[in-house]
Amino acid sequence: AQRVTQPEKLLSVFKGAPVELKCNYSYSGSPELFWYVQYSRQRLQLLLRHISRESIKGFTADLNKGETSFHLKKPFAQEEDSAMYYCALMNNAGNMLTFGGGTRLMVKP
Amino acid sequence: GAGVSQSPSNKVTEKGKDVELRCDPISGHTALYWYRQSLGQGLEFLIYFQGNSAPDKSGLPSDRFSAERTGGSVSTLTIQRTQQEDSAVYLCASRPTGQGYNSPLHFGNGTRLTVT
Numbered sequence: 225a226q227r228v229t230q231p232e233k234l235l236s237v238f239k240g241a242p243v244e245l246k247c248n249y250s251y252s253g254s255p256e257l258f259w260y261v262q263y264s265r266q267r268l269q270l271l272l273r274h275i276s277r278e279s280i281k282g283f284t285a286d287l288n289k290g291e292t293s294f295h296l297k298k299p300f301a302q303e304e305d306s307a308m309y310y311c312a313l314m315n316n317a318g319n320m321l322t323f324g325g326g327t328r329l330m331v332k333p
Numbered sequence: 334g335a336g337v338s339q340s341p342s343n344k345v346t347e348k349g350k351d352v353e354l355r356c357d358p359i360s361g362h363t364a365l366y367w368y369r370q371s372l373g374q375g376l377e378f379l380i381y382f383q384g385n386s387a388p389d390k391s392g393l394p395s396d397r398f399s400a401e402r403t404g405g406s407v408s409t410l411t412i413q414r415t416q417q418e419d420s421a422v423y424l425c426a427s428r429p430t431g432q433g434y435n436s437p438l439h440f441g442n443g444t445r446l447t448v449t
Binding site (some may be wrong): 256258267268269270273275310314318319320321322323324325326 | 336364366368374375376378381383388389424426430435437438440441442443
């Protein structure tokens with residue numbers, strides 16, 4: 225079975241502060257991990273995926289297989305980063321993307 | 334191009350009625366997924382289609398839920414004898430399968446179902 229855990233339901237920071245949204249996973253295979261974001265009144269969309277090793281909107285995420293984590297980080301939060309963030313794991317068969325419970329990020333001015 | 338389209342965007346129904354939710358995936362996307370997003374809950378996986386086939390229906394919450402996909406394109410999720418606990422946002426997503434299992438899902442805007 226595959227499982228994704230996001231321990232924080234709400235994370236509130238001030239503009240300019242560093243942000244780290246935690247994600248831990250459980251999966252017996254080789255994980256494919258993603259971060260999705262949902263801004264207010266918008267559809268759920270891909271933010272970044274581990275295989276691309278990219279930085280999107282200043283966010284990065286590193287897969288740590290030893291700690292089974294895929295935390296999302298940004299050094300300086302912006303107000304427009306306020307949104308709901310979901311960590312997700314795709315199984316090797318490609319037939320199930322499992323989401324964590326989500327973390328609401330609020331960036332205060 | 335056009336994204337994943339879901340209809341209706343909102344549906345209010347009385348308890349005990351049947352509802353049908355529709356999803357139009359992105360053209361050419363062979364994989365299609367349904368999720369349910371309840372208030373205060375995460376995204377619950379319901380069912381996956383590869384083409385017209387759904388090999389695993391175990392994610393559907395009860396036998397009142399069914400889904401089909403015809404022509405490898407449009408999918409419908411049907412809920413019979415709706416209950417108040419069925420109230421949620423139902424999300425559909427699609428992705429191309431020729432790019433490996435790390436290709437991302439593209440989501441629709443969802444159908445907000447309210448059972449009164």
